[in-house]
Amino acid sequence: MDARLLEILVCPVCKGPLDYLKDKQELVCKADRLGFPIRDGIPVMLEDEARGLSAEEVDALR
Numbered sequence: 001m002d003a004r005l006l007e008i009l010v011c012p013v014c015k016g017p018l019d020y021l022k023d024k025q026e027l028v029c030k031a032d033r034l035g036f037p038i039r040d041g042i043p044v045m046l047e048d049e050a051r052g053l054s055a056e057e058v059d060a061l062r
Contacts, residue, residue, distance in 0.1 A: 005043075009027065012046070017029075019061060025038040026038060027043055028061060035053055036049065
């Protein structure tokens with residue numbers, strides 16, 4: 001994942017910051033508890049494609 005791209009990407013729902021989870025190939029918005037997949041190096045920033053995160057998963061990121 002390109003570091004410059006990570007600096008400008010924001011959550012499409014709340015426009016908040018995203019955390020990059022390299023091992024899961026996912027961009028995570030803690031505020032909305034959503035994980036956006038990265039497929040073939042391309043972030044899929046669609047709310048319909050995001051997976052919901054449990055409170056425990058979000059807490060583990062903090």
